[in-house]
Amino acid sequence: MRDETDGDKGHIVPYATLVIVWAALLTLTILTVAVSRIDLGMLNIWAALGIACSKSVLVISFFMHMKYENRLFKLFLMIALITLATFIGFTFFDVMYR
Amino acid sequence: MNDSTPENHAAHPKDYLGAKLGMWLFLFTEVLLFGGLFILYAVYLQRYPEGFKLGGDQLNVWFGGGNTLVLLTSSLSVAMAITALQRGRVKQAANLVGVTVIMALWFLVNKFFEWSAKIQHGIYPSSEHLKEMPGGEQVFFNIYYLSTGLHGIHVLVGMFVMIWVLILIKKGKVNPDDYVTLENAGLYWHLVDLIWIFIFPLYYLIL
Numbered sequence: 001m002r003d004e005t006d007g008d009k010g011h012i013v014p015y016a017t018l019v020i021v022w023a024a025l026l027t028l029t030i031l032t033v034a035v036s037r038i039d040l041g042m043l044n045i046w047a048a049l050g051i052a053c054s055k056s057v058l059v060i061s062f063f064m065h066m067k068y069e070n071r072l073f074k075l076f077l078m079i080a081l082i083t084l085a086t087f088i089g090f091t092f093f094d095v096m097y098r
Numbered sequence: 099m100n101d102s103t104p105e106n107h108a109a110h111p112k113d114y115l116g117a118k119l120g121m122w123l124f125l126f127t128e129v130l131l132f133g134g135l136f137i138l139y140a141v142y143l144q145r146y147p148e149g150f151k152l153g154g155d156q157l158n159v160w161f162g163g164g165n166t167l168v169l170l171t172s173s174l175s176v177a178m179a180i181t182a183l184q185r186g187r188v189k190q191a192a193n194l195v196g197v198t199v200i201m202a203l204w205f206l207v208n209k210f211f212e213w214s215a216k217i218q219h220g221i222y223p224s225s226e227h228l229k230e231m232p233g234g235e236q237v238f239f240n241i242y243y244l245s246t247g248l249h250g251i252h253v254l255v256g257m258f259v260m261i262w263v264l265i266l267i268k269k270g271k272v273n274p275d276d277y278v279t280l281e282n283a284g285l286y287w288h289l290v291d292l293i294w295i296f297i298f299p300l301y302y303l304i305l
Contacts (some may be wrong), residue, residue: 013180013181014181029166029170030296033159033163033299045304048299048304049296052296055295060292062177064284064285069118072119074161076119079288080126088128090139091137095145096144
């Protein structure tokens with residue numbers, strides 16, 4: 001059945017890549033703490049969310065192997081994220097213009 | 099589960115793609131579950147920005163930051179365990195899963211001390227002290243307990259899943275030829291990490 005090169009079994013991610021991603025995640029964690037100590041008003045929350053999103057991209061791409069999965073996985077991920085964004089967006093339409 | 103004998107394998111080839119896709123679909127439902135809590139957070143932050151600031155000030159950044167490091171490191175160890183198993187290093191993979199289990203326990207112990215300290219100060223849902231606080235702070239602490247509690251349950255479940263996978267590796271049922279169970283357990287664990295990546299700045303760092 002699946003003798004065609006084990007393609008669906010997954011790509012092997014080298015230790016070095018994983019450790020670099022981990023180091024980047026730690027750096028971003030320190031950065032998010034540092035940025036939160038500076039008073040930027042409402043920008044603080046956007047900075048925190050921006051850093052959290054970039055950390056998520058790293059975790060999903062490398063630790064969760066999304067970078068190496070086929071297009072179907074990426075499509076599903078997009079659909080889930082768009083659904084979540086729609087929920088949040090519509091909630092705010094309601095809250096802000098009530 | 100135990101269809102890894104050669105005869106069964108020929109009759110029912112394992113569908114790795116399907117197994118992983120199923121896990122991802124489950125994870126999307128988890129994202130929507132936690133997404134609901136983040137919507138609550140966002141709506142109340144917009145309504146009570148001062149109360150949220152005062153609430154966030156009372157959380158200990160060292161506990162939150164320490165637990166962030168613990169979770170990120172546990173994500174590294176489980177990701178490395180998959181690489182190790184793919185390369186046929188079974189013992190190393192088992193050790194790395196063991197490290198993940200210890201990290202999960204460490205996270206929960208930290209959380210226990212953190213919650214205990216807050217509860218001793220009279221801050222827990224519907225406590226007298228909390229009822230006397232301004233509305234914004236009450237809401238903040240209620241959502242804080244709800245979000246970190248739900249996340250904590252996921253850590254606990256993830257820890258038991260990791261112990262289960264460790265046993266399967268020891269028994270040889272998860273092995274270099276058949277490791278999708280470890281991959282899926284890893285995916286669940288990374289999701290727990292992802293949610294914490296958002297909880298930490300939103301609750302602990304808001305000033």
